[in-house]
Each structure stands twice: as structure tokens, then as C-alpha cells.
Amino acid sequence: MLEVDSIAMTFGGVTALDGVSFSVGEGEVVGVIGPNGSGKSTLINVMSGFYRPTGGEVRLGGTVISGRSPEAIRRAGMARTFQNLRLVEEMTVLDNTLAGMYLVATGGRWLTPSWMAEVAGAVGARRRAREMRASAQDALGKVGLGDKLAFTVGALSYADQKRLELARAIALRPRVLVLDEPTAGMSVEDADTLVRMVASLVETGAQALSLFLVEHRLELVLEVSDRVVVMDGGRLVADGEPASVAADPRVRSIYVGGE
């Protein structure tokens, strides 16, 4: 599904990523761990098109996506969240979720005949809008925001804002969902519930998606992931089943020595 092939990224002489390769299979949950500054967020920014890698390539479903714009990569089927929230505070929870959904329905095209149909209030357009709303509510229900649809984002707690970012990405029905520390700032119980919910979306095949999860809570990652990759200093230092990664002495040294 997603192949990352010897990706390198340097910023003016500083090497942030150095020959990182791994793959995420269809319906697979891949967890990523590593200390701060190990290149996890840089990797996500490369995968989602916000950075152009200085070497290597990223393929999604066999098509090269590295070097394309974030919008094009979104169209190709990836959706991501941000470690630091990127929500529109003035808009409601529901509107934030709906904002990108129309473009899913049009295959990413911006101006289409349905544009005028919606403005004119045509019957078909209204039905589509209702369906979209229902699907947004469904995504919000999954993350536990079903009763806060009309709240403006500014009125939400930090944990709820993290949930909203997740719902916004799920609602885009991605083939690959990329989550950058989705539970930061949440209580342990809330974080567990949320990550298990997302992992179950993949396992139950409720959506044909693969999950790429950056999360610094080791136990949680080991529990929900099919495979775990470990990063340190811009390199991939381990890649395997959770049990074998947990037993890897290098991983132990990073975690014991690092945090």
C-alpha cells in the first residue's frame, strides 16, 4: 500500500532523515517510536508532501507520490493529523469535519457542476449534503464527539481537539491514515480508548485503510501495532513484530537512556 524507499532529507547540511525504508501493507497498523528529534515528524511531513525529500521516493499503491503537492497526495488517498493542532477555532466541530469532505466526493476537483447545484439548492445536492453530514457525524461519533457537533473548536478541551483532528482525517476515508501523536495531552485511559478505536477501524475492515501511527507511549504502540518501526537520529534502527522490537537491545537502550 505505502512504500517508503530510502528517503533522505537534509535541511541546509543538517541530516534529518538518512535512508529510511519501510512499507505499510493494506489493512496493516504500523507503529513508529523513537525519541524526540529522531525524525518522526519530518518523515510524516515528507510522506504527506509538505517536505520534498532530498533523496529516495514514497509510493502509494504503486504510484510515486513524493515530490507531489500535499493536495495531490491527499487526493491519492492519504490523510494525516498534526502533532500541533491545526483546526479552525472559529468553526464548529461539525464544520471542521465537513470542510474537506466535499473534495472527496468530487475526486479532488474544486469547481464542478455540483458547485452550482449546491448553491441552487438542487434536490440531488441536498441529498449529497445530508449524506456527507451523516458521514461526518459518524466519524465524530467514533472519536466520542457525537454530542458536541455545534461547539466551536475554541470551546473544546485540548483532548477533544485532538479527537476532532482524528475525526476530520477519518471522515476523508483515506487509504492510508497517518497520525502524528494523536493522544498527546490525553489521560492514559482516554488515550488507550482512542488508539484502540482507531486500530479497530483497520482490523474490522470498517474502512479499507492502513494506519501509520507515531506515538511515544511504548506499551500502547506495542499493543495495537502489527509491526513497529523504531527511529533514532534520522535512521530506522529496527523494524519488526512488536514482541521482537520490544526485545531488541537497541530499542531498550534508546528508551531507557532517552526518556
Add this chain to the structure above:
Amino acid sequence: MTSLTAIRTLPRRASGAVGVAVPLAIAAGFLIPLVVTSPFQLQIYTLAVLNAAAVAPLVLSLGYTGLLNLSHGTFYGLGAYTTAILVTDHGWPFEAAALAAAVVAGLGGGLLSLASARVRGDYFVLVSLGLTIAMAQLLANLPDLTRGREGFFGIPQLDLFGLSFSEPVTGFYLCLALLAVLYLFLHRVISGFLGRTMLVVRYDDVAARSMGIRPLAVRATAMVVGSALVGVAGSFLVATVQFISPADFGFDASFMLSLYVIIGGMASLPGAVAVAVVFTLLNEQFRGISDYSVGLVGLAVLVAVFIRGKVLRDLFHSWRAHQEGRATDA
């Protein structure tokens, strides 16, 4: 919990009330000619309605996509001059000239939006400002086309589908109908997916792109549609006043139009329309205060900034919290 929800949704409900009141006021406006019989008074109302129709489309680019567009008056002027030239010198019917005005102004808006791909924020304001000043100079210095600095005289009496702009009551109704149509159209545009995508672009380019939204495409759409619509308002202005001059579409005009949107609450169509009507009426009705109108606008901007900065809302919140605290104690 319920009262907490009530507080949190307060700004939305307050703007909801304005959102109901303004369309009702527009509908009620159709009764004005029954009450106001003096042609001079009616002319003032016509100008107020026209100003509102000119401001409304600016809500798209300035209010919703956050593009600091200081050229709206220029596109108003492009529409007006296109109409004046076509009907006076080329004998076009008003309807065709109004369409041409929409195309010319829309193209102008599209060109300016391309600049937003290159420059952002403060720098875009400078580009926009430059365009506004350059266009006013151009209109003043092309006498063969625009009759130059003294303005465009000799515009014939115009009519739309047989309804004459020169008859005060009919003219008022035509302009009010334009406002109603623009309001309805813009309301439909911003309350659907277009409005949502525009707001995302206004606040966060990165978030927008991660959702597959191309910021430039969204800004260009807002600029083209907004400029084309104000171009049509320019046509109606020409038909109503039958005289325009480059000074009408200089920096002052664009600046005032932008201020109306800012005072109205940025992304608020009813707010911008209400502010435009009220300020025009105040200015025209009470000629005495027009000396102070600049100060008045400045004061209104301050108030708007306080509201936008949530100073008033926070005050209200702490007052409510205080009240609730007392209620719990009792």
C-alpha cells in the same frame, strides 16, 4: 452543562439573530417607496442599498478567505466604467453591458488573486493598494476612453428589461432587487462547502492542503466571483447616478468598503450589509455629521476589534460565571 452550552454557542446565536434580521429588513425594504415619497429621500435609500450590494461580494475574499483585498472599489469602478463606455459610446443595451461589466471586473479580480500565489499578508496588501491607485490613475488619464479626470458625462437613461432606472421608485426597486439576489446567492455560497473551505484557507493554509484544498484555487474563486458581482453593482450605479468619475473608485472607496466588512464582523454577510446601509444613511441623511464620519468609522472599527478580540465575550462569560456561582451558593 446546558447553560455552559448556551454560553459557548452565544456568539453563533447572536450572529444568527443578525442573520435573520437583515434578510427580513431587505424584504421590508420593498415597502419603503410606500412610506418615503420624496424623490430625494428615496435616492438616499437607493444609494444605501447600492452600497450594500457593492459591499456584500467583498465578504467572500476579505471575510471568508482572509485575503486583505483593498481593490474592491477598483472592481466596482471597472464594472461601472465598462458599462458607461459600452452603453454611451457603443450603444449596447444595459443588460449586455452589465454582463460585460461582470466579465471585466471578474477578470481583474482573477488577475489580482494570482498575485496572492506569490505574496502573502502585508505584501499582498501593497500589491492590492498599488493596483487600486494605478487603476484610478489610468481611469483619469485615458480621456479618449473614460473622458478623463472630470468624469463620465452624458450617460443615457437606462433600463433593465423595460424598467427604467430614471424613475425614482422603479430605480429603487431595481437596486433593492439586486441586493436581494446578491444576498441570497452569497448566503447560499458561504453556508455550504464553499464557505467552509474558504474559512479553512483563511485560518490555516497547511490544514487546508492536508485536506486536499488548494488555497490558491479557493482564493481565486472568491476573488473572481466577488469581483464579477461588484462589477454588476457598478453597472447599477452607472444606471442610477448617470455620472461617474475616477475619484469615486480610488483608494478611499476601496478602503471604506473593506472597513464595512471588518466592522460587520469579517466573515459576516448580514453584518457587512447592515453596516453599509447604516453608514450610508447616516452620511447622507445627516449631512451635518458627514464631517465626523471618518471619526465615526474609526470608532466603529475599534468596537469591532474589541468584539473580534473577544474582549466583550470574555467579559460576558466572566459575568455569567459570576452569576452562576451566586446561583449555586444560594
